[in-house]
Amino acid sequence: MTNVPLRPMNPRFHILGPGGIGSLFAFYFYQNHIPFTFFQRRAPPPAAPYYDKIDKDSYTTAKNTDHTRQNYPPTTLKYMNLTSLETTSVEPQVIDGLDWEPLYPIIDKELFRHDPVYNELSRSPIHQLLVTTKTYQTVEAISKIRHRLRPWTTIVLMQNGMGVREEICESMGWTTEEETPNFVQGIISHGAQKTGDTIVHTGTGHVWLAPVVESSQLSSISQTGSTPVPISRILKPSDTSLLPKLVMPKKEILTAPYPYRSPASFIAPYTNAPFSSFYTAPSSVQELQDLRTRSLYETLSTFQELSAALNLRLLMPDHLLALQLSKLVVNACVNPVATLLEATNGALLDSSDNAHPAVKDLLKESHSILRHSLEYRALNENLRQEFLTLEALTSTTEGILRATRQNRCSTLQDYLKGSRQCEIEYMNGYLIKMAERDRAPGESAESAAPLNRMVTEKIKEKFAAPRKASE
Structure with missing residues (x-):
């Protein structure tokens, strides 16, 4: 045989x-x-x-x-x-x-x-x-x-x-x-x-x-x-x-x-x-x-x-990490703002398709956190320039908002479904932990990432608050 x-x-x-x-x-x-x-x-x-x-x-x-x-x-x-x-x-x-x-x-x-x-x-x-x-x-x-x-x-x-x-x-x-x-x-x-x-x-x-x-x-x-x-x-x-x-x-x-x-x-x-x-x-x-x-x-x-x-x-792992960090910032800037406003993604754009001021402020702070992080320093300059400059992060965020105008972000979907939990700790919360870990000498942990900390707390309060019958 x-x-x-x-x-x-x-x-x-x-x-x-x-x-x-x-x-x-x-x-x-x-x-x-x-x-x-x-x-x-x-x-x-x-x-x-x-x-x-x-x-x-x-x-x-x-x-x-x-x-x-x-x-x-x-x-x-x-x-x-x-x-x-x-x-x-x-x-x-x-x-x-x-x-x-x-x-x-x-x-x-x-x-x-x-x-x-x-x-x-x-x-x-x-x-x-x-x-x-x-x-x-x-x-x-x-x-x-x-x-x-x-x-x-x-x-x-x-x-x-x-x-x-x-x-x-x-x-x-x-x-x-x-x-x-x-x-x-x-x-x-x-x-x-x-x-x-x-x-x-x-x-x-x-x-x-x-x-x-x-x-x-x-x-x-x-x-x-x-x-x-x-x-x-x-x-x-x-x-x-x-x-x-x-x-x-x-x-x-x-x-x-x-x-x-x-x-x-x-x-x-x-x-x-x-x-x-x-x-x-x-x-x-x-x-x-x-x-x-x-x-x-x-x-x-x-x-x-x-x-x-x-x-x-x-x-390769470094290429994926750069994409992860980019997506982390986009989620951390879009999800809390859209959820607090209970708005679709397109509502976070003005008439010239620029991002909402709150999104821009979060982008600036999140970019600053990234620049001082261990993960950022581990990446080569090509990956940093392609994905993680403030201009690249802003362009990526606004592009996603334009492409998903009618969509609701995942955090808002969780809220509208009546969930008491959300993924904010793995988005803005993760940026806060990065900022605390890599903060400058003499800077207190409480003062790190103030905007990300604020929206994280507001999202938690929103999910914990009693819901109206229509929600």
Whole structure:
């Protein structure tokens, strides 16, 4: 018999945050035959006759312990493309039978004892995690699946603002290189809205991705200016000692599967042992390093398959940081002003399409904060000039306001939906922390970033205040 080489399977992505952006990626994963699984806050109940409903939140113990996930009702996602009505049909494209897992699994001794399928799913490692939740929901959500994350997991953050990764690492207790997963940071400018099981692609934009590297290392690898580079360059830095997670792997090691115990072990009776003990750790630092590199490479390679469909580009870390800082300032100047005025983005422009005076004042202060920051000093001069001068930030902000005249910013949308939480701490709040950290000698922390501090407090007060019935 002729030996036919097996084509490597695409890695499975777990999506944390099945809203607009998460569902948009899910559709394009589906289009490109990339396996994915949604996490849902409340999983659909098993079908009769396995459970008898008591109330909407609880069910009796299983009458038949041989049930599997096939007994759960299928879920559906409908995709509608409104980005180009002249050339694109608005007829929904349907994905049936979405794969999902509960974010808050019910820990039941009998269920664990007799149900190896549920047992394995609840403890099996997650290798690729795409996070699209609101920033303020991220730590709580990830804490529910922390036992399934490994040092070789790759976590992709696709969110507004900055500071989420640091908050995750601190909250999860990841303090060393040996225990901290890979992180990939993403920026997305596509418009997507989800209602029920329908995702509407409302506007075409871009997606930029890069592995996360500490800012202290950026100046050493920032040699390419602002020109995007291919994935091979990202995984083959000129000085591999600078990027321990990104060195090229040993091929013979990577042919072996990820290390985890035999599935048979999950059938054993449920014990009170911590979940983190249900996997076999790599036997050496080199093996761990190779596993991380493989996971990161698979993640970036998979996203590269979406480059044409989503205008996606893989960048060097310093290039992405410059874009992050630019987007941070734009969000920090537009979101609080538009929310306090309860105005569309276009209302922040005057008749000559210049920005609102409050936006301009915030731009000036935010630019000053950036210029004194560690992140700014880590970038090369080309990136600073292209993205982070006051003129560049003003032009970017006004361009976005013109392009999204009829839109409401994300913070105002949260407010109008009745939310008591918003992402202001990861926008203006992050600029305040930068200003406090990098302030001049003798300057008090309280005096740093006065305008950003003021609008942050006003937004918090607005969200905390009682709402009128019409709101």
